[in-house]
Amino acid sequence: MKTRPLSFVLCAVLAAVPAARVTAQYSHPPADYEHRDHHMPDTGKVAVGAIVGALAIAAANSAGNHNHHEYTTNTSRTVHINDSRGTVPIYLPGVGNGAWESPQLRGSKMPRSCRTCDFLPTRTIRHLALLPNASAIRRSNARWAHGYED
Amino acid sequence: MRPLACGLAAILLASCATQSTGKKEFAALDSNRDGNVTPAEFSAHITGESYRQLDANGDGRIALAEWQTKETARAAVPLFQALDTSRDGFLEPAEFSSSNKKRAHLENTFHSLDRNGDGGLTWGEVTGF
Numbered sequence: 001m002k003t004r005p006l007s008f009v010l011c012a013v014l015a016a017v018p019a020a021r022v023t024a025q026y027s028h029p030p031a032d033y034e035h036r037d038h039h040m041p042d043t044g045k046v047a048v049g050a051i052v053g054a055l056a057i058a059a060a061n062s063a064g065n066h067n068h069h070e071y072t073t074n075t076s077r078t079v080h081i082n083d084s085r086g087t088v089p090i091y092l093p094g095v096g097n098g099a100w101e102s103p104q105l106r107g108s109k110m111p112r113s114c115r116t117c118d119f120l121p122t123r124t125i126r127h128l129a130l131l132p133n134a135s136a137i138r139r140s141n142a143r144w145a146h147g148y149e150d
Numbered sequence: 151m152r153p154l155a156c157g158l159a160a161i162l163l164a165s166c167a168t169q170s171t172g173k174k175e176f177a178a179l180d181s182n183r184d185g186n187v188t189p190a191e192f193s194a195h196i197t198g199e200s201y202r203q204l205d206a207n208g209d210g211r212i213a214l215a216e217w218q219t220k221e222t223a224r225a226a227v228p229l230f231q232a233l234d235t236s237r238d239g240f241l242e243p244a245e246f247s248s249s250n251k252k253r254a255h256l257e258n259t260f261h262s263l264d265r266n267g268d269g270g271l272t273w274g275e276v277t278g279f
């Protein structure tokens with residue numbers, strides 16, 4: 001009988017701890033939150049992606065390359081730009097609602113079916129110099145094609 | 151003469167259509183219409199576009215509910231709370247544009263586009279001429 005009040009208190013404390021933890025997590029972000037590697041808002045990525053994608057196509061067109069086509073699904077948008085030396089597929093990951101983001105912001109990855117991405121001609125990459133981190137995208141694509149990344 | 155004129159018109163129209171790819175986006179970035187996009191114009195355009203998308207009811211501030219309709223990532227709510235420095239449950243334009251991480255992303259993107267590194271972006275630079 002004497003232990004009952006104690007057990008009630010223990011139960012109350014145990015029940016309150018997870019709730020307090022959740023409240024602390026969501027109502028008071030850590031003071032150094034801005035310095036952590038949290039993500040940019042999705043809407044910002046979409047806005048940047050729209051600009052970068054359009055300017056990349058403009059750059060390819062101005063380089064005498066008027067031959068590009070786009071393949072869009074619900075989850076991604078791929079812009080294939082062709083020239084005399086080959087084809088550069090630019091894979092833009094989707095962020096939902098049919099929107100897509102700039103390759104720079106999340107590290108572009110090609111579908112596994114794109115086995116030739118490792119052998120893109122350097123000159124074609126230069127035509128796409130406007131595209132941010134073209135060489136990084138190429139390396140990322142190569143890793144993706146070889147199954148090193150998910 | 152008439153078929154020739156029609157053909158020429160078609161070629162001109164096709165040329166304009168090709169040229170306009172990206173031109174519209176560039177014009178939107180160049181808010182003062184001087185032909186040179188500065189980092190401030192670039193950042194302001196992207197931030198403004200994002201803000202307009204998030205402010206669904208157009209009342210000039212973003213409520214958490216509006217935020218959550220577009221921002222579905224796991225860290226979206228903590229990000230909202232971190233940006234809401236006034237703790238009033240709404241993001242005003244100044245609060246929304248204050249994210250250091252976002253600013254860094256925009257600066258990096260701008261510098262990637264600014265091929266000659268002069269701090270400005272022209273249409274000629276975009277098209278390589």
